[in-house]
Amino acid sequence: MINPRWNSSQSDGIIWLDNVSVRYRIPRERFGTFKEYMIRRIQGRVKYEDFWALRDVSLTINKGEVFGIIGSNGAGKSTLLKLVARVLYPSDGRVRVLGNVAPLLELGAGFHPELSGRENIFLNGALLGFTRKQMEDKFDRIVDFSELAAFIDSPLRTYSSGMWARLGFAVATDERPDILIVDEVLGVGDEAFQQKCYTRIQNYCVNGTSILMVSHSASLIEKMCQRVAWLDHGILQAIGPAVEVVQKYHQFQSII
Numbered sequence: 568m569i570n571p572r573w574n575s576s577q578s579d580g581i582i583w584l585d586n587v588s589v590r591y592r593i594p595r596e597r598f599g600t601f602k603e604y605m606i607r608r609i610q611g612r613v614k615y616e617d618f619w620a621l622r623d624v625s626l627t628i629n630k631g632e633v634f635g636i637i638g639s640n641g642a643g644k645s646t647l648l649k650l651v652a653r654v655l656y657p658s659d660g661r662v663r664v665l666g667n668v669a670p671l672l673e674l675g676a677g678f679h680p681e682l683s684g685r686e687n688i689f690l691n692g693a694l695l696g697f698t699r700k701q702m703e704d705k706f707d708r709i710v711d712f713s714e715l716a717a718f719i720d721s722p723l724r725t726y727s728s729g730m731w732a733r734l735g736f737a738v739a740t741d742e743r744p745d746i747l748i749v750d751e752v753l754g755v756g757d758e759a760f761q762q763k764c765y766t767r768i769q770n771y772c773v774n775g776t777s778i779l780m781v782s783h784s785a786s787l788i789e790k791m792c793q794r795v796a797w798l799d800h801g802i803l804q805a806i807g808p809a810v811e812v813v814q815k816y817h818q819f820q821s822i823i
Contacts, residue, residue, distance in 0.1 A: 580665075581746060581777050582628040582651055587660035589620040589646050589801075620646040621801045623660070633768070633778040635792035635809060637785070637816055642798040644781045648748050651779060666745025669695070671735060680724035684715055684734055687723055691738045705741050712767075713737035714760070729757070736764055743771050749780040765791070785813050 592615040598607070621643045628634045636644045649655040650662050652670040677694045678687045688709055692702035710716050713733040723731065740747065747768065768778055768791070782788055788795060788809055795812040797805045799819075805812050 579629045579631075580627045581630045582665075582779070583661075583663040584624055584626050584647075584650070585661040585663075587624045587650065587657045587662055588622050589643075589650070589655060590658040591618045591620060592616075593618050619801050621650075621657075621798075624798075624801075624803045625660075626796055626803065626806055628777055628779060630777055631772055631775045632794065633772055633780065633792045635788040635795040636779070636781045636798060637788060637795055637813065638798035639820075641800070643801040644798055645750055646801075647798070648750055648779060648781060651746070652748050664746065668746045668748060669739040669744035670748040671739050671750060678723055678731065678735065681722055683722055684710075684719040684726070687734065688719075688738055691735070695739070709734075709737045709741050712741070712763075729760075733760060740767055740771070743774055743776055745775075746777045746779065747771065749778065749782075751782055785817070789813055 595614045595616055624643075624647065636647060638644050646655065648670070650657060651664055652668055653664070654670070656662075677691045679690065682690065685706075688706060689699065689702050692705070693699075697705070710719055713730075713736075715730060715734060718726065718730065723734075726734070749768075768776075772778060778791070780788075780791065792809040794807060795809045796803060797812050797816045804819075805815050
């Protein structure tokens with residue numbers, strides 16, 4: 568288990584996790600209906616077991632750093648991102664985040680399929696804490712970056728997954744955040760738009776934004792990240808330079 572020394576006074580740190588654990592209580596048996604579950608629960612006949620999505624994870628992410636997280640499905644990667652985005656709170660330990668966070672945790676999170684692209688821009692902006700006046704000032708930039716002007720008044724249910732990703736990325740990154748959280752969204756869309764996203768991310772990093780990203784693409788992680796953390800079944804197995812940690816992960820994968 569990796570357990571770097573906790574030091575919240577570190578001058579270049581912006582995210583700290585100190586012995587963080589996330590535990591879920593899962594019923595041992597499956598129930599056919601919610602009614603059956605509630606009856607059994609009232610009777611005290613529901614048995615639970617603990618599932619640890621993260622166990623005693625400690626790490627520090629620095630200002631202006633692109634930090635990657637790798638691991639198999641169920642390793643705890645998305646759980647860690649949700650902790651930083653303040654969507655989840657830890658069962659144990661402490662999470663400290665400085666500055667504003669722009670989360671891209673899911674394609675089109677916060678979008679409504681029956682609303683138009685235009686309406687969803689204002690809806691998503693409100694969810695991110697912006698006023699209508701601020702979103703009006705940002706609107707043209709968002710549409711230009713997403714390259715969706717021809718479809719902006721069409722309902723989102725007519726959009727492809729790549730178009731959803733374009734709009735979500737354009738809204739979340741129109742202004743430089745202190746922290747940008749990216750969960751598997753940069754692999755969607757054509758190559759030219761992916762490069763456009765990379766360029767924006769790199770520009771933000773130069774100006775001090777920290778990027779926390781998850782991807783199943785090892786080549787993308789090596790290309791974008793300075794350091795990487797490898798999670799396995801909620802436990803931090805390694806943390807260090809991207810190439811070294813990805814190599815350890817691949818070696819582990821080859822022997823299991």
